[in-house]
Amino acid sequence: MPKGYLMRDANMNERVTTGVIGLDEILNGGVLRGNSVLVEGPPGSGKTTLGLQFIVHGITQCGENGIVFTFEQFPEQLYRDAMAFGWDLRRMEEDGKLRIVCTSPPLLERMVRSPDGLLERMRDEIGAKRILVDSITHLHRITENQVQLRELLHSLVNGLKLLGFTSLLTKEMTTHEPSAIDFEEYVVDTVIRLNHITLAGTRGARRWLEVRKARGQSFIEGRHPYRITDSGICVFPCPRPKRANLKVRKKRAKDFERVSSGVPGLDELLMGGYVRSTTTLIAGPSGAGKTMLALHFLIDGAAKGERGLLLTFQESPNRLLQMMRTIDPASQSYVRRGVVRIEHVFPMSASAEEVIHQLVKWCGELRIRRLVIDSLSDLLSSVDDELAARDLAYSLVKLLEWMGVTTLVTYELTQVAGVTSISEVGFSFIADAIIYIGFAEIESEVAKVISVLKLRGCQHQADLRRLLITDSGLKVGTKFTGLSGVLQGAPIGHYRETIDEILQPLTFISDFVDVLSDETLSSERRREVLVDMKEQVERLIRFLCEKYDVDYEALSGNP
Numbered sequence: 001m002p003k004g005y006l007m008r009d010a011n012m013n014e015r016v017t018t019g020v021i022g023l024d025e026i027l028n029g030g031v032l033r034g035n036s037v038l039v040e041g042p043p044g045s046g047k048t049t050l051g052l053q054f055i056v057h058g059i060t061q062c063g064e065n066g067i068v069f070t071f072e073q074f075p076e077q078l079y080r081d082a083m084a085f086g087w088d089l090r091r092m093e094e095d096g097k098l099r100i101v102c103t104s105p106p107l108l109e110r111m112v113r114s115p116d117g118l119l120e121r122m123r124d125e126i127g128a129k130r131i132l133v134d135s136i137t138h139l140h141r142i143t144e145n146q147v148q149l150r151e152l153l154h155s156l157v158n159g160l161k162l163l164g165f166t167s168l169l170t171k172e173m174t175t176h177e178p179s180a181i182d183f184e185e186y187v188v189d190t191v192i193r194l195n196h197i198t199l200a201g202t203r204g205a206r207r208w209l210e211v212r213k214a215r216g217q218s219f220i221e222g223r224h225p226y227r228i229t230d231s232g233i234c235v236f237p238c239p240r241p242k243r244a245n246l247k248v249r250k251k252r253a254k255d256f257e258r259v260s261s262g263v264p265g266l267d268e269l270l271m272g273g274y275v276r277s278t279t280t281l282i283a284g285p286s287g288a289g290k291t292m293l294a295l296h297f298l299i300d301g302a303a304k305g306e307r308g309l310l311l312t313f314q315e316s317p318n319r320l321l322q323m324m325r326t327i328d329p330a331s332q333s334y335v336r337r338g339v340v341r342i343e344h345v346f347p348m349s350a351s352a353e354e355v356i357h358q359l360v361k362w363c364g365e366l367r368i369r370r371l372v373i374d375s376l377s378d379l380l381s382s383v384d385d386e387l388a389a390r391d392l393a394y395s396l397v398k399l400l401e402w403m404g405v406t407t408l409v410t411y412e413l414t415q416v417a418g419v420t421s422i423s424e425v426g427f428s429f430i431a432d433a434i435i436y437i438g439f440a441e442i443e444s445e446v447a448k449v450i451s452v453l454k455l456r457g458c459q460h461q462a463d464l465r466r467l468l469i470t471d472s473g474l475k476v477g478t479k480f481t482g483l484s485g486v487l488q489g490a491p492i493g494h495y496r497e498t499i500d501e502i503l504q505p506l507t508f509i510s511d512f513v514d515v516l517s518d519e520t521l522s523s524e525r526r527r528e529v530l531v532d533m534k535e536q537v538e539r540l541i542r543f544l545c546e547k548y549d550v551d552y553e554a555l556s557g558n559p
Contacts, residue, residue, distance in 0.1 A: 015217075016064075016130075016166045019057020020050060022235030022357075023192075026211055026220045031190055033166055035215065036157045038136075038184055040171040041194030045207065046228050047170040049085070050194070051132040052078070053232040054168050055098070056087045058130040065097045066130040067122060067165075069108055071138040075100045085232050096126050105138045109152060112159035120163055131160060135170040136184065146183065153187045189215040194226075206351055206382070209235050225351040236357040241398030256458060259370070259406050262300025262327075263293060265476025266435075269452050269461045275432060278456075279397045279407040281376075283428075284437035289448060289467060290410040291315060292323060292474055293437065294372040297408050299327050301370040302334040308370040309362055310342045311355075313378035317342045327473035341366065347381045352389075355379060356396050363405050371400065375410040376427060390427070397430045413438070432456045437467060450476060505536040505543075512536070 015030035024030045031037055039047050058064035082089045092098035111119045139152050160167040185191045196207040208223040226235040258272035267273045274280050282290045298308040324331035334340040383389040400407050434454040448467040452460045466477035512533040545552040
């Protein structure tokens with residue numbers, strides 16, 4: 001029995017790391033030692049790169065030397081291509097850690113099955129434990145008979161296992177049909193499929209990796225985006241929320257601990273602020289003030305020493321910093337000291353999974369307590385499938401909740417005014433709270449309005465309030481007393497604030513008339529009352545002229 005077989009049998013559950021960032025996470029630690037891994041994909045998808053990364057990682061990080069069999073490229077070509085990633089294969093060969101063999105499929109088959117142990121001797125000479133065969137598609141040069149091809153591959157895979165190798169075999173895809181299964185996938189232990197598609201417009205291309213099979217081990221299913229970087233392939237696993245165990249316990253104060261919004265008047269509507277470690281969706285049309293509302297939240301946290309992160313897709317960091325200075329002149333120092341971090345991402349430059357992967361990493365490494373995503377619409381713009389977008393949004397929210405991050409997510413509504421129910425707000429199912437910001441026409445004036453539509457498990461005020469822009473940011477104003485239908489964009493009734501502007505001076509005038517009717521009133525006091533009365537009349541006239549667009553100067557006869 002060849003050396004290495006018993007070693008494999010004794011370490012059947014040992015994992016071999018691939019060295020591909022993200023892939024080992026998908027494989028829950030790597031591939032099983034001694035298993036055969038098939039990496040398939042179209043030209044340019046990175047099959048050879050992934051294979052070399054597997055070999056180089058074994059040599060440089062794991063003390064596991066390797067052998068590379070190639071049927072197309074000469075060693076000089078591999079040396080050149082690998083140096084683009086910083087891998088000096090020539091030096092590894094000189095150091096006796098790597099063997100590159102440029103051969104043909106029939107010769108490789110004979111080497112594996114050779115009774116004189118040619119491949120076994122090569123293995124022992126450098127202590128190789130990993131092997132790359134690039135690519136098994138060339139087995140078709142031996143025969144086109146499907147039965148014989150399957151027997152050849154079986155013989156190759158089993159021969160490498162008997163020699164104790166953990167093997168990686170590359171293969172060119174013969175079809176772009178995702179559901180197609182070639183016989184090679186049945187023979188090997190693990191199947192990794194690479195693919196890439198060209199997107200319309202300026203969005204470039206998207207690359208996806210999928211583990212279709214991993215015999216004897218668990219893995220994260222689904223498509224995972226990847227990039228070919230200057231240091232090799234980097235995979236971004238799809239986010240998966242942590243499993244939460246049911247815990248029956250008494251309600252504690254910190255279970256509903258509140259976090260201030262930083263907006264005067266909004267905490268009153270929320271009856272204390274946002275609930276810590278939850279996600280709030282701020283929905284509204286463009287220009288309503290969603291970003292400004294979120295900036296108040298970050299600045300309030302920074303002033304209290306809570307680290308915040310703003311992920312933005314449209315607004316530039318400089319523009320955001322200008323907006324933050326309006327709220328708090330100390331904002332620049334918060335950013336400089338890293339208490340508030342701004343990350344700007346172009347929506348077309350990265351997939352949603354890639355951004356989410358990096359976002360979760362930032363939150364963990366930077367100990368982020370407050371997070372703003374501006375906006376969810378931009379984050380998921382690269383996801384064409386509605387169900388996939390919902391899954392990503394849900395997974396992200398649950399991950400952030402598990403990490404203890406209090407999150408504000410803006411969401412752009414297409415309609416300028418008029419929201420009749422929570423169901424009209426996209427992705428409302430992911431949010432613990434929903435705040436609506438919109439526009440309404442109030443007596444021929446476009447006013448900004450704000451309302452808390454939802455606050456899961458907690459009381460909140462259901463008032464519809466005016467949202468005011470002041471010299472120091474946003475402020476929640478008074479209720480629209482006297483009006484109904486404001487949220488639908490078609491208010492009816494009379495705005496109480498307007499009526500008060502008319503009734504108050506008339507009330508004063510009525511009081512002045514009562515005072516003047518007193519016959520004992522002195523002349524000096526009478527003159528004072530008449531002056532006050534005239535001021536109130538003047539105030540009323542000016543208000544009505546302004547309200548109904550009447551030229552006050554022309555009305556009063558002044559030049």
